[in-house]
Amino acid sequence: MRDVRDKRTRILMVSVERFKNERFRQFLHSVPISLLVVDEAHCISEWGHNFRPDYLKIPQFCQAFSIPQTLLLTATATAQVKHDMASRFGLTPAQIIQTGFYRANLDLSVLAVSQQEKNDQLVNCVNYYANNGQTGAGIVYVTLQQTAEDVAQVLINQGINAQAYHAGMEQASRQSIQQQFMDNQVQVIVATIAFGMGIDKSDIRFVIHYDLPKSIENYSQEIGRAGRDGQLSHCVTLANLDGLNTVENFVYGDTPEPDSIKQLLETIADETEQGRWEVQELPLSTACNIRTLPLKTLFVQLELLGVISPSYAYFAEFKYRFVEDKHTILNRFNAERQAFLNQVFEHTQFKKIWGQLDFDSLYQQYGAERQRVVAALEYLAEQQLIILETKKITQVYNVNQQAFSDPTKVHALGAQLSDYFADNEHK
Structure with missing residues (x-):
């Protein structure tokens, strides 16, 4: 990030899912961007193969970060996909260049x-x-x-x-x-x-x-x-x-049942606390009987409708093992940091070699902020003092609770999402 700000790095290559991270979005607001290039741009279209729901939000990113130019590249766009891409980005026929793909060999x-x-x-x-x-x-x-x-x-x-x-x-x-x-x-x-x-x-x-x-x-x-x-x-x-x-089966299996969509909306409403919803996609996919890809598509549609907005993501499970002796590690730091790291180590449940950190008990007893604890573990891993493993990524969304304030609104939202999938299935 520092190299981008200092213009040492001129081309930044990222996955579109990276835009879910609030800190990353704030960073992009702080630097001028002259061009957005979208490779495999057919992923933008629901009609394209390898459709990735987060690609649907790319036109919004262009507006949000005031990006003046966009270049979309794909080798496999049908006429319908080409039309869909052009309409999403407001492209005219003069702005579309199509070459042949015939290969005689x-x-x-x-x-x-x-x-x-x-x-x-x-x-x-x-x-x-x-x-x-x-x-x-x-x-x-x-x-x-x-x-x-x-x-x-x-x-x-x-x-x-x-x-x-x-x-x-x-x-x-x-x-x-x-x-x-x-x-x-x-x-x-x-x-x-x-x-x-x-x-x-x-x-x-x-x-x-x-x-x-x-x-x-x-x-x-x-x-x-x-x-x-x-x-x-x-x-x-x-x-x-x-x-x-x-x-x-792949086509029809990606169309969630109306009852499954209803269950998803009820889950969001029930699990939202103070306008924030935390979710792990795989368990939710199983609980609602919705495949992972259509579940991600539902999330994006809810974003486009202003019902949820991504905030950040974190790993729910942190495991580590010591490379250096614990006391040797502690002796590398001053007294205040020794005390902090000792608290982290004390709230780690070890089974033989590997230990799993209990963030909740650490916070309740010492008020240790998660961000500081994660930064400390990452530093120890960088210094090769521990080996760190992270699992179970958790997405955090801000929820527009007004959308769930009335059963009539929730029913209408479910019907709208069901119609969206049914329309895609038939086409």
């Missing part, structure tokens, strides 16, 4: 194959493309995480150097597998759509869709990872009608 084919024969057909395809005088690096895309594991095992059993990759794996494992693929140590990746962002391997010779892609836009982006060196590459879809059920 990609050979596209769809093979009609029964579900029972799909594994055999896949093995045949992989063996053909991997041993046809080429490097043989390839990606097999599947829809479900378990399918990625199962299909990778099928290939491994046939002597093919394959690995599964999906979002349910540990971050370290995903990074290791991705690097092995980039270094040609793994020949074939069997992956969900979690694999692909940031992959720029020029010699991928084949991309096979084991399951039907979720949309034409997803398909276009996924096959686009093949043949970036300009050489012939093959893109094969193994298709049958059974796959339509899975695709339809």
Whole structure:
């Protein structure tokens, strides 16, 4: 932040979710911004693949931070997505530049194959493309995480150097597998759509869709990872009608039931204290029976309607272990800081090596502010005196309680949100 203010850093790259942080928004108000660039801008549109609800708020950010210019970039916008992006940012046809996306070196084919024969057909395809005088690096895309594991095992059993990759794996494992693929140590990746962002391997010779892609836009982006060196590459879809059920389940599963939306609104009303609501998304998703993506979409719609506004986020769970002896750590500081750190250590429940800090009891007994405690732990971690782990991110929202003052208003709000999702589902 200091480097940005001092103009040593001229380009700041952030995720759009970062704008939920109140401190970050205050920082942006303090510096002049000449240009906002939105990569993967199709995420702005509900009709675009990989839709991310927080992207809907980007036009508001342009106004809030007085940003004079915006550049939107995407390689996979349909006519409807392009129109949606233009309307949100007030763009005229003269401000839209569209180039071609045809790539002559990609050979596209769809093979009609029964579900029972799909594994055999896949093995045949992989063996053909991997041993046809080429490097043989390839990606097999599947829809479900378990399918990625199962299909990778099928290939491994046939002597093919394959690995599964999906979002349910540990971050370290995903990074290791991705690097092995980039270094040609793994020949074939069997992956969900979690694999692909940031992959720029020029010699991928084949991309096979084991399951039907979720949309034409997803398909276009996924096959686009093949043949970036300009050489012939093959893109094969193994298709049958059974796959339509899975695709339809994703569409309809992202439409929350009216009763679920009603339960969400009741939860906000019941849990709001002094105009503030704290929430962990995953438990709320389970309690209201709303998938995580539509739940985030509901949050954004409530923001756009002025019902809630994001304040900040914090980690509910802090665990740490000592690298240096506790007394050695304390002796590095003056008496006042020693006393403060000792209070922190005393209110940590240790199980063998790791300890979990109890913020509430620490505050009740000593009045220690959370912000100061977190800063102290982060400092000790930076100095390699402790190893710090944080979990269970909690979002904090300011709530317009007037919206919940009348049952009629709450009912109308629920109906409005239900209509919004129903409209998207049909279109």
